[in-house]
Amino acid sequence: MYDNDARPATIAFPAEGHLYDVINGKYLGSKKEINGEISYRAQLYAISPYRVRALQIRGPDTCAAGAGATFNITVRPDGKAAASKHVFRVEVVDPDGQNLRHYAANVLAENGSAEVAIPWALNDRPGTYTLAARDVMSGVKAELRVKLKEAK
Numbered sequence: 001m002y003d004n005d006a007r008p009a010t011i012a013f014p015a016e017g018h019l020y021d022v023i024n025g026k027y028l029g030s031k032k033e034i035n036g037e038i039s040y041r042a043q044l045y046a047i048s049p050y051r052v053r054a055l056q057i058r059g060p061d062t063c064a065a066g067a068g069a070t071f072n073i074t075v076r077p078d079g080k081a082a083a084s085k086h087v088f089r090v091e092v093v094d095p096d097g098q099n100l101r102h103y104a105a106n107v108l109a110e111n112g113s114a115e116v117a118i119p120w121a122l123n124d125r126p127g128t129y130t131l132a133a134r135d136v137m138s139g140v141k142a143e144l145r146v147k148l149k150e151a152k
Contacts, residue, residue: 006037017047018078025139027051046137050081055088055133055142066122066151071144073133075112083112087136090116095127106136126150 013019016032022044028034030051036043052075059071073090075083085108092103107114118131131144 002040004040006039008035009038010035011045013045013047015047017049018051020046020048020138022046022137022139025134027138048084048137050083051078052076052135052138052140053078055135055140057131057133057142057144059131059144059146061145062147062149063118063120064149064151065120065124065126068117068119069146071116071118071131073107073109073114073116073142075109075135075140077112083109085110086112088114088116089134089136091132092118093130093132095125095129120148122151124148 010033012033013031016030019028019031019034020026021028023042034045054076056074056076057071058074060069063069073088075086077083088107088109090105090107092100094100103118105116107116126148129146129148131146132141133143134141
């Protein structure tokens, strides 16, 4: 017989910081401990010395099929804190709303910044694509619309 009942628990962290529920992409506040429940469901928390306020994507807003393009993704921390190491989930969505898995990547961002190269294929059809990035720890997201033109 299995006991899947949740049990009340206090989870204490080694220092106070900005706490994130990584699985649900939620900011929980500046804390040193949380009261919750422990059960058979996994929980994953991250603690940071700063709150992630935003992500910023910079790069060309027009690209050509068959040519590569480089985009820079940067974490914007709260206040004057210097960004530390992050991981971004990057995805590309085509004009029909389909996620193009061959362009998806998990990108390590040393000091909160990373470059992502998208090698547009010759047969990617013209239209407006969306480059979407999510900071894995905080769940904060950013998008950039990119107009893809036919190859010359």
